[in-house]
Amino acid sequence: MxxxxxxxxxxxxxxxxxxxxxxxxxxxxxxxxxxxxxxxxxxxxxxxxxxxxxxxxxxxxxxxxxxxxxxxxxxxxxxxASPPASHAMFDILSIPEEIERLGQDYAYEILAREVGKVSPEVAERFGLKRSDRIVHLLVLHRGDGRPHVLEERIIHLAAVAAAAGEFFAEVPPGDWLLQNSLWSQAEHAISAVGASVQEAGLLEIAETEPCLLVERRTWNQDRPVTAVRLLYPGPRHRFVGRFGPYGPA
Known part of the structure; x- marks a missing residue:
């Protein structure tokens, strides 16, 4: 051959x-x-x-x-190589829908869940106050059994009190929030980063392989709802934004 x-x-x-x-x-x-x-x-x-x-x-x-x-x-x-997966830059993404659009079987695993006050490391990473009460989650999403994206998320309990008793066994955190909370503003930031040793192991990539980091925050009026860091293996993904003179199309 x-x-x-x-x-x-x-x-x-x-x-x-x-x-x-x-x-x-x-x-x-x-x-x-x-x-x-x-x-x-x-x-x-x-x-x-x-x-x-x-x-x-x-x-x-x-x-x-x-x-x-x-x-x-x-x-x-x-x-x-397989063509990179495309993502709409301006959407609040449903990761299960994102993976299913690729024709892949979706699965996820809650790797860590903590409820309460913010640790110093998490406060620094997400720009939080030490007095904030949150749910802190680490989630691995898979498509056809292959790591698709690593999600680290905080949910502000002042805005979504029900999250304190939710273990996300049936619905992943992002989709649960879309069903159980309101938001009026969102902010996206995308950057190229290197994965840490732990992150590379979870994503099953080499430590030197570049990644795309999508950071998103949402608010309901002036009250923060959630903040998430989505780490994608860079060579397998690209992000697409289509817009006109009056904003996203």
Whole structure:
């Protein structure tokens, strides 16, 4: 199979050889000839077929991995990557709906739940007062059994008192809040971050793999309702915002 795939690679003769290899593979991926999950020929097979050095082939594959077109794994080899999941930037996201739209089976696990006053670490991370009473949650959401996003959330009990007695066994926290609280304002912030050792372990990614951090806060009038940090494995996700001159479309 690898030999057949390498035979389909045609270099165009324009520019550095590594870039010709990159473009040839990119065109096969983008054009659908190599769908997601297709094994990419190993470096030695590409060397022999294209008559070039291993360093040149390696450079092309590294660039393709940076572009998110291929996924390289030491034990299982290199495969064509799945397209990144798209998310609406302006919505209050229902994570179960987000995963189901991808055609995946949704599941979640409450990893930690604490009720009461704010710890110094949580107060600093979320910009809270030490006197605030909250529910603090850590939740892992999965799609088809694979970690999709790690959620850390605080719920202000002054705004949503019922959260103190809720264990979220049937409905994940975000969806429960949409059903049991009101909000009038929301704020989003998106940044690129590195995962901590614990976060990387939970998301089943390398410690060096970049992540997208979505931070959201909601208020009902001037009263804070919830704040959440959603950590997504970067190469598997992208966020989309469509808007017009009068705001989100």
């Amino acid at each position: 690898a030999e057949t795939q390498s035979d389909t690679l045609k270099l165009d003769g324009a520019g550095p050889v590594y870039d010709q290899i990159r473009r040839a593979i990119r065109d096969l991926v983008v054009g659908g000839a190599w769908p997601p999950g297709t094994p990419v020929p190993p470096e030695h097979a590409l060397m022999e077929q294209l008559g070039t050095s291993r360093m040149t082939v390696h450079r092309a594959l590294v660039q393709l991995a940076r572009e998110g077109l291929i996924t390289r794994r030491r034990r299982s080899g290199t495969v064509v």
